[in-house]
Amino acid sequence: MKMKKSKVLLAGLATAALALTGCSSNGGGEGDGEGTGEGGDISIALVSKGFQHQFWQSVKQGAEEEAEAQGVSITFDGPAAETQVDSQLQMLQTAIDNRPDAIGYAALDPKACIPLFEQAKAADIPVVQFDAACESDYGNYLAATDGVAAGAVAAEHMAEAIGGEGKVGIVGHSQINSTGVERRDGFVEYLEENFPDIEIVDIQYGDGDHLKSADIAKAMLSAHPDLAGLYGTNEGSAIGIVNAANELGLEQGKVAIVGFDSGSAQIEAIKNGDMLGAVTQDPKSIGKITVQSALALINGEEVEEFTDTGSFWYDAENIDSEEIQAMIYE
Amino acid sequence: MSEAKTAAPKGSLNWKSWIQQGLAVGTLVLLFIFFSIMNPNFMQWSNISGILLATAGIGIMALGTTFVIATGGIDLSIGTGSTLAAVMTGVFAVNMGLPAWLGVLLGIASGALMGFINGFNVAFLRIPPFIATLAMMMVAQGLGLVLSGVAPIYFTEISWFSGIALGELIPGLPNGVLIMFVLAILAWVVLSRTKFGRIDLAIGSNEEATRLSGISTKRWTVLIYSVAGVFTAIAGIVMASRLSSAQPQMGVGLELQAIAAVIIGGTSLMGGRASIIGTVIGALIMSVLINGLRIMGVQSEWQFVASGVVIAIAVWFDSLRNRGSST
Numbered sequence: 125m126k127m128k129k130s131k132v133l134l135a136g137l138a139t140a141a142l143a144l145t146g147c148s149s150n151g152g153g154e155g156d157g158e159g160t161g162e163g164g165d166i167s168i169a170l171v172s173k174g175f176q177h178q179f180w181q182s183v184k185q186g187a188e189e190e191a192e193a194q195g196v197s198i199t200f201d202g203p204a205a206e207t208q209v210d211s212q213l214q215m216l217q218t219a220i221d222n223r224p225d226a227i228g229y230a231a232l233d234p235k236a237c238i239p240l241f242e243q244a245k246a247a248d249i250p251v252v253q254f255d256a257a258c259e260s261d262y263g264n265y266l267a268a269t270d271g272v273a274a275g276a277v278a279a280e281h282m283a284e285a286i287g288g289e290g291k292v293g294i295v296g297h298s299q300i301n302s303t304g305v306e307r308r309d310g311f312v313e314y315l316e317e318n319f320p321d322i323e324i325v326d327i328q329y330g331d332g333d334h335l336k337s338a339d340i341a342k343a344m345l346s347a348h349p350d351l352a353g354l355y356g357t358n359e360g361s362a363i364g365i366v367n368a369a370n371e372l373g374l375e376q377g378k379v380a381i382v383g384f385d386s387g388s389a390q391i392e393a394i395k396n397g398d399m400l401g402a403v404t405q406d407p408k409s410i411g412k413i414t415v416q417s418a419l420a421l422i423n424g425e426e427v428e429e430f431t432d433t434g435s436f437w438y439d440a441e442n443i444d445s446e447e448i449q450a451m452i453y454e
Numbered sequence: 455m456s457e458a459k460t461a462a463p464k465g466s467l468n469w470k471s472w473i474q475q476g477l478a479v480g481t482l483v484l485l486f487i488f489f490s491i492m493n494p495n496f497m498q499w500s501n502i503s504g505i506l507l508a509t510a511g512i513g514i515m516a517l518g519t520t521f522v523i524a525t526g527g528i529d530l531s532i533g534t535g536s537t538l539a540a541v542m543t544g545v546f547a548v549n550m551g552l553p554a555w556l557g558v559l560l561g562i563a564s565g566a567l568m569g570f571i572n573g574f575n576v577a578f579l580r581i582p583p584f585i586a587t588l589a590m591m592m593v594a595q596g597l598g599l600v601l602s603g604v605a606p607i608y609f610t611e612i613s614w615f616s617g618i619a620l621g622e623l624i625p626g627l628p629n630g631v632l633i634m635f636v637l638a639i640l641a642w643v644v645l646s647r648t649k650f651g652r653i654d655l656a657i658g659s660n661e662e663a664t665r666l667s668g669i670s671t672k673r674w675t676v677l678i679y680s681v682a683g684v685f686t687a688i689a690g691i692v693m694a695s696r697l698s699s700a701q702p703q704m705g706v707g708l709e710l711q712a713i714a715a716v717i718i719g720g721t722s723l724m725g726g727r728a729s730i731i732g733t734v735i736g737a738l739i740m741s742v743l744i745n746g747l748r749i750m751g752v753q754s755e756w757q758f759v760a761s762g763v764v765i766a767i768a769v770w771f772d773s774l775r776n777r778g779s780s781t
Binding site for chain 1: 493495496498500501504507508511595599604605606608610620628693696697698699701702703704706741744745748749750751753754755
């Protein structure tokens, strides 16, 4: 009785397996017939730092648009939080195991990725990088915003708004990953070099979390009632500062608030004057150039080692311009 | 027989929890004095009200969790669960365009449903609370992302929504804080003056005996987790109100802060002993500590270390007292 049952099961499994392989070979055949010469079989696996923030959704959009235009297929994956270095590495591992034609990677941690890059090299998979680089010798092609330059842009406008003197605080989003570090250092270095009368009184990190950043900003404003400006190094940090000012009932302009990236809350704050302005990157270009570079590598063409996708200041005056509108996202 | 059972732990509960609360209050007062000396700006009302508002979300979550921990259980799903409830509120009130008050009620109902499932899994399917609620924590995080379309849902169209946390029925006191205190009073009455509270603690001190005395402990457990789910949802809505939006990535990690607040407040992880006042004070200790360190300009890294040390000391006191009473 028992034997019979297991035999039936086996037979069933075998039929299922046959059916499946039949299907897939069929599908493969069709693909071969159509795809030759068009590059329709080229696949690029993008492993991003995340997908929850609008910024990454824009990168994804830019990459998808370019992929469609070029007739290649892409996958876009990323961990749930930008602290999950571990799960991001697993995604990269999976991508390598899938043997795509190229991989695009945005390193959450510049060192942890090195062994996996060696694997990709051994497997002969070309790698391009976006947003933040891995410190490996392989795949040295990066499309990203120059974070130090972007931080300096924020500092320049902050200094102008507060008249070149006073106390300034920074609400950072990370003291570990390169964007957080560069945007902070670019800001700090610019002020130290050009405006000795501006004192940076405090730098704290809110992980880009809106509530945590708001609480940090409130504490800074309480500790330094004469604070002239606050700088938030990403969307969540910036919105946190704006919320803090609103919750404390500060009058507009008492503290100059400079932010980073966009998102509808930040756009709204800039339009209604709660916020002085912000530095935006060009996330769609990051996605687009990543796909372009990957394709170039696949085709054996030359690729620049670093492409600065640019950082741009926007405020109430130029926010509606076409140039800015193409870069910011709701 | 059942009377004697409930009477005995209650009597010993009182002086025990008084000591723990005394310790907790003492810690809170010490922290206040210390930070005021370090930076006089600490004592300004705007900062105090900032501390209270920062406490509201975690505090409300912690109140609900107190009931769960009192049974000897745990609820890890409160952090991401609060996010899911906020997202659900957004889905109903914004995406589906239902009346906003109904959206808020349905958001709270979804919290109750999460709690119900937790309770059911714990009581009837016999999944250990740690695992059952860990699973819910992941499910809630995933569903929150899916339902929100991985983007914030903004409540800016609903004019009164931000008033839930930020309005001031009592001038100078944000409503979110008021909600926390009202819920705390409610929870205190329920825990110390009602059948629900008695059974809650009885399950925690001896579930088997409670069941043998003719109480359907399984059903009560489901009810207790459901009530905790309601608190979780309210916490999520209060936090969403502060942001005028449901942020799908908010809430991760808050569960541990809320649980720490409960334990600092003198509720026993083993169950059978709970204190609502303690929970509120525990939550306040956590946020006073963080705020004070921020005001002093202590590096973020050291703030984590300091919070960890405070939790360890608080629970160490707790275990010392347990050892003392058993000998």
